[in-house]
Amino acid sequence: KQVLYIADDNEIRSLNLDMRKWVYEQTFQGDANVRIDAMDLHVKTNRIFWTNWHTSGISCFQLPSPSSPSGPTSNSHRNTRQSEGTITNLDIPGLKMPRGIAVDWVAGNLYWTDSGRDVIEVAQISGQHRKTLISGMIDEPYAIVVDPQRG
Numbered sequence: 001k002q003v004l005y006i007a008d009d010n011e012i013r014s015l016n017l018d019m020r021k022w023v024y025e026q027t028f029q030g031d032a033n034v035r036i037d038a039m040d041l042h043v044k045t046n047r048i049f050w051t052n053w054h055t056s057g058i059s060c061f062q063l064p065s066p067s068s069p070s071g072p073t074s075n076s077h078r079n080t081r082q083s084e085g086t087i088t089n090l091d092i093p094g095l096k097m098p099r100g101i102a103v104d105w106v107a108g109n110l111y112w113t114d115s116g117r118d119v120i121e122v123a124q125i126s127g128q129h130r131k132t133l134i135s136g137m138i139d140e141p142y143a144i145v146v147d148p149q150r151g
């Protein structure tokens with residue numbers, strides 16, 4: 001199943017690209033504290049990770065399994081449906097302004113930029129074993145991409 005996930009302020013919407021008539025559904029709706037700056041998908045665990053520099057944190061949302069009910073059955077192009085997934089705020093102390101995020105789903109690592117501290121860091125998906133990769137050589141890093149298949 002091909003799905004495009006789109007972040008819009010404090011919500012994530014999905015667009016199923018396999019359907020003849022596309023359906024644009026709400027996948028996740030955050031509260032007033034949620035601001036999604038960047039996000040990436042961990043394809044093995046079916047979790048979306050995002051940075052939120054407003055709260056100086058990194059969070060993830062567990063998407064329901066593909067076998068779960070797909071929500072509304074109407075042919076409307078825009079449906080509202082909040083998934084039954086769970087939200088986890090990772091315990092990564094000292095973040096100042098996390099902006100970009102990339103998931104290495106092969107090695108199980110998260111990479112992110114922190115524009116407030118001018119660093120690029122990495123940790124396991126759980127937030128454990130954090131390491132600074134680049135510090136002081138960049139000015140306000142914003143976006144980041146990782147290619148896990150090339151190592």
